[in-house]
Amino acid sequence: MKKVVIAVLLTMLSVGSVLAQTDTLALDDNNKIIYYQVVTQPASPADTLYNKVTLFLKKAYPKDRLKLVKLDKANSTLSATGGVLVSKKSMIAMHEDASVGFNFVIEVKDNKYRYWFTDFVVTPYERDRYANFVPVAGKSYPIEKASGKLSTDDYNGYLKKIVANCREIGVILKSYTNNKPIAVKQTQKKTAVPKEW
Amino acid sequence: MKKLLLVSLLALGAATVNAQDKPADPPLTITGSVDAYYKYDFSGQKTNIPTSFASDHNSISIGMVDLALKKKVGKASFVGELSFGPRGQAQSILPTPTGPGGAESYHIQNLYVSYDATDKLNLTLGYMGTFVGYEVISPVGNFNYSTSYLFTNGPFQNAGFKATYSFSSKASLMVGVFNDQWNVYTSVDKANTLGAQLFVSPVEGWTAYINFIYGKNRTITSGTVVDLTTAYQITDAFKLGLNAASYSASEGAGTGGYQGVALYPQLAVSSAVTLGLRGEYFKTKTGTLATFGPAPGESVTAITATANIKSGPLTFIPEFRIDNGSANSFVNSSGAATKSAQQFLLAAVYAF
Numbered sequence: 001m002k003k004v005v006i007a008v009l010l011t012m013l014s015v016g017s018v019l020a021q022t023d024t025l026a027l028d029d030n031n032k033i034i035y036y037q038v039v040t041q042p043a044s045p046a047d048t049l050y051n052k053v054t055l056f057l058k059k060a061y062p063k064d065r066l067k068l069v070k071l072d073k074a075n076s077t078l079s080a081t082g083g084v085l086v087s088k089k090s091m092i093a094m095h096e097d098a099s100v101g102f103n104f105v106i107e108v109k110d111n112k113y114r115y116w117f118t119d120f121v122v123t124p125y126e127r128d129r130y131a132n133f134v135p136v137a138g139k140s141y142p143i144e145k146a147s148g149k150l151s152t153d154d155y156n157g158y159l160k161k162i163v164a165n166c167r168e169i170g171v172i173l174k175s176y177t178n179n180k181p182i183a184v185k186q187t188q189k190k191t192a193v194p195k196e197w
Numbered sequence: 198m199k200k201l202l203l204v205s206l207l208a209l210g211a212a213t214v215n216a217q218d219k220p221a222d223p224p225l226t227i228t229g230s231v232d233a234y235y236k237y238d239f240s241g242q243k244t245n246i247p248t249s250f251a252s253d254h255n256s257i258s259i260g261m262v263d264l265a266l267k268k269k270v271g272k273a274s275f276v277g278e279l280s281f282g283p284r285g286q287a288q289s290i291l292p293t294p295t296g297p298g299g300a301e302s303y304h305i306q307n308l309y310v311s312y313d314a315t316d317k318l319n320l321t322l323g324y325m326g327t328f329v330g331y332e333v334i335s336p337v338g339n340f341n342y343s344t345s346y347l348f349t350n351g352p353f354q355n356a357g358f359k360a361t362y363s364f365s366s367k368a369s370l371m372v373g374v375f376n377d378q379w380n381v382y383t384s385v386d387k388a389n390t391l392g393a394q395l396f397v398s399p400v401e402g403w404t405a406y407i408n409f410i411y412g413k414n415r416t417i418t419s420g421t422v423v424d425l426t427t428a429y430q431i432t433d434a435f436k437l438g439l440n441a442a443s444y445s446a447s448e449g450a451g452t453g454g455y456q457g458v459a460l461y462p463q464l465a466v467s468s469a470v471t472l473g474l475r476g477e478y479f480k481t482k483t484g485t486l487a488t489f490g491p492a493p494g495e496s497v498t499a500i501t502a503t504a505n506i507k508s509g510p511l512t513f514i515p516e517f518r519i520d521n522g523s524a525n526s527f528v529n530s531s532g533a534a535t536k537s538a539q540q541f542l543l544a545a546v547y548a549f
Contacts, residue, residue: 095228127228127548129326129333131265131278131307138402138430149468151509 024163028118033143035117035166041177042111046076049108049177053078056176057106066104066169080104084165086158096125096133097154100143100162104169113177117166122146122158226267232260232284232336234514234544240530245538246499246520247489249349250284251342260336260544261285263306272314278307280334289334289353289380305382306334306354319361324382327352328359328371328394329408331426331440331459340463340471341503342514342544346479347442347457349489351422352379352410357388367398375410379418389413402430415449417486434465446486453484453493469508475501495524514544 028034041049050073057068057080066082081103088097100122106115120143125133143162147155175182238245238254250260261282268275280286285306309323332339332348359373371394376384390412398404405427412419424442431437438461444454457479465471480496481488491497501518518540520527525534 094224095226127335127337129328129335129338130309131228131267131276131326131335133226133228136430137398137404137428138436139433141433 024166025159031144032118033120033162035163036114037116037170038112038114039170039174039177040112044111044177046108046110049113050076050078052177052179053106053108053113053173056173056181060172060176060181061169076108078106078108080106082169084161086161088154095127098122098124098158099135100158100165101140102162106173115170115173117162117169120162122149224268227264228267228549229262229264229278230335230337230546230548231262232342232544232546234258234260234342234542236540236542239539239541240528240535242528242530242538245527246343246518246540247349248346248499249344249489250288250336251344251542251544252283252288259283260546263335263337265307273310273312275310276307279304280306284336285334317363319363320358321361322358324354324356325359327355327379328392328406329410329422329424329426330442331428331438331461336544336546337548340461340473340505341475341501342516342542342546343501343518343540345440345457345459345475345477346455346488346490346497346499347440347459347477350444350455350479351424351442352418354380355390355392355410356382356384357390357392359392369396370394371396375412377412377414377419378416381418385414385416390419404428412447413449414447417446417450419450420447420454421445428461436463437461438463445482446484451484451486453482453486455479455481455488455490469506471505473503473505475499475503477501491522491526492524495522495526497522497526510548512546512548514542514546516542516544518542 024037025033025035054068054071057066057078060066061082064083066080068078068080070079072078081101083099083101085096086098086100087094100120102117102121103119104115104117106113121140122143123135123140126136128134141149143158146158150158172182234251235257236251236254241254243254244252245254259282261280261284263278263280263285265276265278281304285304305324307323307325309321309325311319311321313319326333330348330351332341332344334353336342355375357373357375359371361369361371363369371392373392374388375390375392376388377390378385390410392410393408395407396404405425408422408424408426411421422442422444424440426440428436428438439459440461441458443456446452446454457477459475459477461473461475463471463473477499478496479490479499481491481493483494486493497520499518499520501516503514503516506513506515519537520539521537523536525536527535527538529535
C-alpha cells in the first residue's frame, strides 16, 4: 500500500513539474519574453530546409493563427506573425479572455534551424451585444506588462498557453522539415473503438 | 503497482498531447452575468427618472441572471442567450396580448444562427441585440448601471436577417431586413424594416459605427433612426465614447420623435478602479408622439457619475445621477412637478 501511495505521489510530482515547465520562456537582451529553440536536422541542406519552412508557413495554419510576412532567402530567414486565443474556464463556463499575438522568426543553416517567438502582445476580450467575446479596441499591451494587469493565476495561465502554442507550432514545423507534415486539424486526439475487445 | 504507474504515465502523456493539440472547433461556450442593486431617489419617488432599469426606489432589487450559450462548428455557429429577472423581462420586453408582461416574449436576449459564407461575408438569422446605439441590456456591456434616454427610447433587439461584409479589420458593412416592430419575436404585419451599419476604425483604438434603420409600423417601436456610436481609447487609461441619434416616428404611431447626444469619458485610475461620466442631452421632438422622457418640444440634460470597482469577476458600481429638464418633467419630495431629479445607486454585477 505504501508503495502505491509513493508511486502516486511521484507521478503527481512529475505531472506538476511538466505542467510548471515554463522555463522555455526566457528574457532576451531587451528584457522581452522569448521562446527560443534550436533543432538539428541531419542531412538537410539549408536550401531544402528553407523551402520546407516556407511551405510550412504558407500551408500549416490558417492565417489568423500563423501568417507568413517576410521571406529573406539571402539571410536564410523567414518571418511570420500569429496569434492564439486564451480562454477563461471554470467548471462549466468558458469564454475567450484574450488573444496573444506574436512575431515568429526562423533561421536555417545546413543541417539545423532555429526559431524564436517574441513580441507577445495581449489583447483583452470583452462581451459584445450579441453575446460574443471580441477584442477590446486600443487596450493591447505587451506580455511583459501583463503581471501588473492580470491576477497571478491568469498570468500563469497565459504563460502556459503561450508555451503550449509555441511547442505545438514547433512540433508541426518539425513534421514539415521531416517531410511528414501533420495537418493541424488532425492533431486532435482520436479514440477509435476497436472491433475486438 | 506497475499497472497503476502505467495508467498514471498514460494520463500524463494524454495531458501533454492535449496541451499541444489545437481543437478542431471551440467547445460550447457558456457565459453570463448576475446583477443586483439598491437605488435611492432623493425625492423619495417610486418613479421619477424614466430611463430603463434600476427603477426601484429604496429597494434592494435584482436585475437578471443572464445565460448565454455559443457553439461554432466550422463555418456555422449559434448563440442562445436567456435572461431571467426584471431587467431581462418586463423592463425590456414589450408586453404582448399573449400574456401579462408578454408571456411569450420572456427571456430571449439573443437567439440566432450564423454562417461564414466566406472569410469576409457572414450571414445571420434570428433575434439579435440591436445594432443601434451605445448601451445594451446586459449590465456587463455598460459602464453606467442606469441607462441613457437614447437607449431607453431606441430599439433593444431586432429580429431579422443580416449580411455583414468585412472589407478589412478596419471596415465592414452590414445590411439587413428586420421585422416591422422592435423588441418582439414576430412581426406585426411583415418584415419590412431595413437596417444598415457601416463600421470603420480610422486609427488603433478608435471604432465608429454609423447605423441606420428604417421601418413603417403603427406602433412606437418602429420608425427611422440615424445613429452614430463611437469610442476612442485615447490612452491606456482614458477612453471617450459618443452616441448621437435622431428618431422619427413611424406613420401611424404619431408625429415627432427624439434626438440626442451622449458623451462617455472614462478614466482608469488603477487596474481595479475606473471613473466615468455620462453627459446626455435629449430632446423630444415636437409632435404627438410621447417618449420615455420629456414632453414633446422639451428637453432634458442628464449627468451621471459612475465608478467601476472590479474584484475579479465582480464589479461594484456606485453611481450618482442628476437630471435637469427644460420643463417640469420630474416630481419633488412634496409630489409637486419640478425640473430636476437626483438619484444614487449601488449595483453589483458578477460576470462569468
